[in-house]
Amino acid sequence: MSALFDASELHDCRDAFAQTLEELGRANRDIVAVCNDSVGSSKLGGFREKFPERLINVGIAEQNMVGVGAGMANGGKVPFVCGASPFLTGRALEQIKADVAYSLANVKLVGISSGMAYGELGPTHHSIEDFAWIRALPNIPVIAPADRIETAAAVKWAAQHDGPCFLRLSRVGVPDVFPEDHAFEVGKANVLHEGTDLTIIANGVLTHRALQAAEILEGRGIQARVLNMATVRPADVDAIRAAAVQTGAIITCEEHTVFGGLGSAVAEVVVETHPVPMKMLGVPGIFAPTGSANFLLDEFGMSPDGIVEGAIRLLDRKG
Amino acid sequence: MDIEQLRRIANGVRRRDLQAVYEAGAGHIGGEMSVIDILTVLYFHTMSVNPEEPLDPKRDRLVLSKGHTALALYIVLAERGFIPRDEISTFLKPYSRLNGHPNRVKVPGVETNTGPLGHGLPVGVGMAKAARLNGDGWRTFVVTGDGEMQEGSNWEAIMAASQFGLDNLTLIIDHNRLQQGARLADTNEIAPLPPKLAAFGWAVEEVDGHDMEQICRALSRDAVTAGRPKCVVAHTNKGQGISFMSDNVAWHHKVPNAEQYKLAMAELEGAVQ
Numbered sequence: 001m002s003a004l005f006d007a008s009e010l011h012d013c014r015d016a017f018a019q020t021l022e023e024l025g026r027a028n029r030d031i032v033a034v035c036n037d038s039v040g041s042s043k044l045g046g047f048r049e050k051f052p053e054r055l056i057n058v059g060i061a062e063q064n065m066v067g068v069g070a071g072m073a074n075g076g077k078v079p080f081v082c083g084a085s086p087f088l089t090g091r092a093l094e095q096i097k098a099d100v101a102y103s104l105a106n107v108k109l110v111g112i113s114s115g116m117a118y119g120e121l122g123p124t125h126h127s128i129e130d131f132a133w134i135r136a137l138p139n140i141p142v143i144a145p146a147d148r149i150e151t152a153a154a155v156k157w158a159a160q161h162d163g164p165c166f167l168r169l170s171r172v173g174v175p176d177v178f179p180e181d182h183a184f185e186v187g188k189a190n191v192l193h194e195g196t197d198l199t200i201i202a203n204g205v206l207t208h209r210a211l212q213a214a215e216i217l218e219g220r221g222i223q224a225r226v227l228n229m230a231t232v233r234p235a236d237v238d239a240i241r242a243a244a245v246q247t248g249a250i251i252t253c254e255e256h257t258v259f260g261g262l263g264s265a266v267a268e269v270v271v272e273t274h275p276v277p278m279k280m281l282g283v284p285g286i287f288a289p290t291g292s293a294n295f296l297l298d299e300f301g302m303s304p305d306g307i308v309e310g311a312i313r314l315l316d317r318k319g
Numbered sequence: 320m321d322i323e324q325l326r327r328i329a330n331g332v333r334r335r336d337l338q339a340v341y342e343a344g345a346g347h348i349g350g351e352m353s354v355i356d357i358l359t360v361l362y363f364h365t366m367s368v369n370p371e372e373p374l375d376p377k378r379d380r381l382v383l384s385k386g387h388t389a390l391a392l393y394i395v396l397a398e399r400g401f402i403p404r405d406e407i408s409t410f411l412k413p414y415s416r417l418n419g420h421p422n423r424v425k426v427p428g429v430e431t432n433t434g435p436l437g438h439g440l441p442v443g444v445g446m447a448k449a450a451r452l453n454g455d456g457w458r459t460f461v462v463t464g465d466g467e468m469q470e471g472s473n474w475e476a477i478m479a480a481s482q483f484g485l486d487n488l489t490l491i492i493d494h495n496r497l498q499q500g501a502r503l504a505d506t507n508e509i510a511p512l513p514p515k516l517a518a519f520g521w522a523v524e525e526v527d528g529h530d531m532e533q534i535c536r537a538l539s540r541d542a543v544t545a546g547r548p549k550c551v552v553a554h555t556n557k558g559q560g561i562s563f564m565s566d567n568v569a570w571h572h573k574v575p576n577a578e579q580y581k582l583a584m585a586e587l588e589g590a591v592q
Contacts (some may be wrong), residue, residue, distance in 0.1 A: 068441055
């Protein structure tokens with residue numbers, strides 16, 4: 001067992017999302033869920049049972065789904081618009097831009113089964129461009145929680161935030177990396193492991209892998225700082241700059257293409273504040289082969305050992 | 320407000336629109352002329368709105384899905400008291416809040432930002448659904464162009480509105496038969512529209528989109544069919560009111576020269592009885 005978390009107990013963050021939404025829905029009658037024939041995959045069955053009127057299923061029609069969400073926000077509702085992330089973000093990107101971001105509509109976009117959660121189903125079902133797509137739009141915080149605790153906290157934050165946001169949730173089991181009383185703050189990264197030799201920055205399903213890598217590195221006498229950066233936009237400029245200044249090298253890990261995601265967001269801050277060597281782990285600009293999410297992450301160099309290897313190569317460049 | 324007054328207001332909006340396009344050197348004059356009568360009826364006859372309280376939760380909503388005709392909406396909003404009349408002269412100028420497509424954050428009375436086509440009806444469905452959930456009586460109106468109905472997102476929304484039984488939603492299709500570059504008939508003919516909407520479970524009515532009386536009647540609460548969303552197919556002319564622009568595909572976003580401006584203005588002025 002890890003000193004940091006119990007890796008034998010894995011949780012599906014969708015459960016935390018659904019449970020939190022039901023809790024919030026009890027207190028706030030304006031909270032509604034909008035989905036695209038995705039009651040099951042979004043785990044909205046319980047919400048539908050408790051608040052049947054407030055579960056709006058538009059069928060297989062993502063553009064309409066996002067527009068309906070924007071219209072409901074105009075009518076005073078707090079819509080959580082839920083769908084498989086590749087289709088929610090890709091199919092309805094222009095609706096997200098015009099109806100939600102540009103209109104400043106109070107819509108909470110929830111991308112389910114993000115990253116390579118649908119690994120075996122192939123690249124049409126991989127959502128490894130969503131950070132880049134949504135991050136390019138003003139007004140929408142982009143958030144990828146690392147465990148069920150951070151998921152619940154982010155959903156609570158989203159419900160009370162007056163404006164749009166994008167929550168990216170996997171369906172791949174992850175251990176708890178945060179204590180139960182973790183307070184989520186949008187735009188704020190958390191140091192989960194202290195270190196001075198280099199910094200590993202991760203989010204979503206990669207955070208626990210980053211922590212495991214830090215432990216392995218520690219065994220080899222290398223002190224790695226681990227930053228969980230759930231909010232890809234706005235980036236935590238202070239934490240990134242501090243990592244660059246204090247540790248002199250940064251490696252990023254993301255379940256996303258290396259183009260335009262977490263690594264890019266970090267690099268943008270690094271080059272403008274304190275340039276240091278960086279290594280970006282992610283999907284290297286290809287359509288992935290067949291395999292589960294965990295298999296693919298390993299294949300793309302993001303097993304704990306793979307991250308360690310990347311970190312050691314990075315340290316060579318640190319000089 | 321009687322029919323004669325509505326006609327005068329619409330004529331005034333047309334003249335101001337023509338002047339603004341001429342002065343700004345840009346605009347979508349053809350589609351603006353076709354939609355002005357509809358917007359005039361909505362804001363001066365049908366809809367319950369309050370310029371003093373533009374975000375009153377109980378207000379009726381209008382979504383101008385054919386957002387490129389924003390200028391017509393701005394002028395109607397100005398005439399109705401939402402924004403100062405003299406602000407129209409800033410249309411398209413640097414830092415004006417009156418840019419080429421409507422913005423709800425900047426302009427009171429605008430409900431959602433539009434511009435890319437096929438966005439308004441889904442948003443309208445969401446508005447009508449929200450009113451329904453609250454048990455509120457306010458109504459939602461969406462105005463699209465007919466070419467815009469080529470966008471698939473509209474048909475997603477048409478299905479949803481029918482499934483949800485949104486009789487508090489009215490879609491008005493500004494059916495002027497022309498899109499930006501050609502006649503619909505030569506592009507992707509969407510007509511006849513009424514049987515298509517009816518097949519999806521909508522109550523459909525056809526009107527002369529320049530006949531104030533017919534528009535008023537079709538948009539009234541009395542003309543609502545319980546349990547069904549309503550579509551008003553408004554037969555219009557692009558460039559309506561100006562002889563050489565009417566039903567002429569060249570005038571989608573062409574700007575009149577000095578001579579054409581004078582001629583057009585004289586025609587509009589002559590139309591006021």
